[in-house]
Amino acid sequence: MKPPGRSILVVAIVALLGLMGGIVYYASLDNDDLSSATIQMGEVELVDVNSIENRATLKVSFLVKNNGDVTVTVPVITFDLFADGSSIGNGTYSTEDVAMPGRAAFYPDAEIPLTTRMTITMSEMNEGVYNKIVSGQPIQYSATGMMTVESAWSIVELDFDTNS
Numbered sequence: 001m002k003p004p005g006r007s008i009l010v011v012a013i014v015a016l017l018g019l020m021g022g023i024v025y026y027a028s029l030d031n032d033d034l035s036s037a038t039i040q041m042g043e044v045e046l047v048d049v050n051s052i053e054n055r056a057t058l059k060v061s062f063l064v065k066n067n068g069d070v071t072v073t074v075p076v077i078t079f080d081l082f083a084d085g086s087s088i089g090n091g092t093y094s095t096e097d098v099a100m101p102g103r104a105a106f107y108p109d110a111e112i113p114l115t116t117r118m119t120i121t122m123s124e125m126n127e128g129v130y131n132k133i134v135s136g137q138p139i140q141y142s143a144t145g146m147m148t149v150e151s152a153w154s155i156v157e158l159d160f161d162t163n164s
Helices: 006-035 127-134
Strands: 038-050 055-065 073-083 086-094 111-121 141-150 155-161
Touching (some): 006 141, 055 073, 055 127, 073 111, 073 127, 086 127
Antiparallel strands (some): 038 055
16 A cells, blocks of 8 residues: 555645635635725824923824724824824824733724824924914814724725815
8 A cells, every 4th residue: 555645735835825815815805894994183182281391191092983784993104194184293102012912902983082192392383283282272183194904814904084
């Protein structure tokens, strides 16, 4: 009797490739659900003012909603913040150093505020709007940037503009 040779090896390789193709196909089904996540500008709150160094710390909140049928997490939001149409700086919300089970879980139809802090510095370019911020005058905030949305199988990066 001959030992089973190449035929079993070929069948095993074909089965492995089929399994890998199935995993890739299954993972791609989540992309539409991940792409349906939305982000809106939440509140921007003045937390601290350093009048000696002309710096202010802001707490920036975004409302993120999962409109899909798959539970997702949001590990990163990078953004440029605008006050009354003037750019005042950029910031990042990040939980990349937290394992996926420890992050905020966005179940289907869940909307969760995600907050981060950013420091702005007064310059010649933003002096007028900086003074409005630190004096507590009403300001219209907006942001543009990118939000990363991931499930157990997929990851999608979505551009956003809270002006629209």
